[in-house]
Amino acid sequence: MKKIAVLFLILFSTLSLSKTVHIKADFVKPTDREILYRGSVVLRIDEDDLTLKADEVVVRKVRDKWKVVEAKGKVNVAVKGGELTADSLVYDLEEKKGKAIGKVSGTFVDEETSEKVFIECGELAFDLNKENYGSESETVIRKGDTEVKTLRFVYDKKGGVIVLEGVLDLVDKRKNLKMSAEKVTMDIRKDTVEATRVSATLEVE
Numbered sequence: 001m002k003k004i005a006v007l008f009l010i011l012f013s014t015l016s017l018s019k020t021v022h023i024k025a026d027f028v029k030p031t032d033r034e035i036l037y038r039g040s041v042v043l044r045i046d047e048d049d050l051t052l053k054a055d056e057v058v059v060r061k062v063r064d065k066w067k068v069v070e071a072k073g074k075v076n077v078a079v080k081g082g083e084l085t086a087d088s089l090v091y092d093l094e095e096k097k098g099k100a101i102g103k104v105s106g107t108f109v110d111e112e113t114s115e116k117v118f119i120e121c122g123e124l125a126f127d128l129n130k131e132n133y134g135s136e137s138e139t140v141i142r143k144g145d146t147e148v149k150t151l152r153f154v155y156d157k158k159g160g161v162i163v164l165e166g167v168l169d170l171v172d173k174r175k176n177l178k179m180s181a182e183k184v185t186m187d188i189r190k191d192t193v194e195a196t197r198v199s200a201t202l203e204v205e
Helices: none
Strands: 004-012 017-025 027-030 034-045 050-062 065-079 082-092 097-109 116-127 132-135 139-143 146-150 152-156 161-165 169-172 177-180 183-187 192-196 199-202
Touching: 017 050, 034 065, 050 082, 097 132, 139 152, 139 161, 146 161, 146 183, 169 192
Parallel strands: none
Antiparallel strands: 004 017, 017 034, 027 034, 034 050, 050 065, 065 082, 082 097, 097 116, 116 132, 116 139, 132 152, 139 146, 146 169, 152 161, 161 183, 169 177, 177 199, 183 192
8 A cells, every 4th residue: 555645834833833743654534623644654753852653643633733643553652762652642742741541661761871761551641841751550660670560650761760659569689679668769870769668678698
C-alpha cells in the first residue's frame, strides 16, 4: 500500500510560536475538527524532540487550534533521553504534556552519568518542558542493582532525582538490602538512596 505523507503547520497565536508536525501513514481521513491517520503511523515534532509511532493517530482541534494528539495500538514514543511503549497515549501539542496508558514501559538515560532507569507502570504522565515523569499507579522502577515497587513517584529527569511514595518494597542486590518505606528519594547522579519510616533487612555474610 502506498504511503501517504502529510505535513501541516500548527499555529499558536497566544504563544507567538509555530510548530510543524510531520506525519506519515497508510491512510488519512481529514475533517474540519480532526484528522485520522491509520496504518504504520509515524509522527515527528522537531521542536519537541518527539517521535511517535502507532497503529492509529487522531489529531484534534480545540478552540480552533490543532492541539491534541491521541494514539493507540502498539504505541512507541521516543523523547529526549528516553523511550516509552504503551497501549495508548494522549499528547497536548501546546503544553508539551502527555499521558501514556496501559502496560507502560519506559527506558531513560541520565545525561550526566549515562545510568539507565527502567520504569513499568499502568499509567505515566509526562511534561517535556520540565523533563518530568510520574505515575500514581503501581510501578516498578529498576536502576542498576536496585529495584523498587511503589504506588506513586515523580522522576525529575533534568535533576536526576526520583521521589517515590507509598513504597511497597526496595531491593538492593549489591548491598544485600531489603526494605519497605513510606518515602524513598533516589539521586541518580550521587548514587544515593534516602528513605523515611523504614523497615529493613540486611543480609550479612
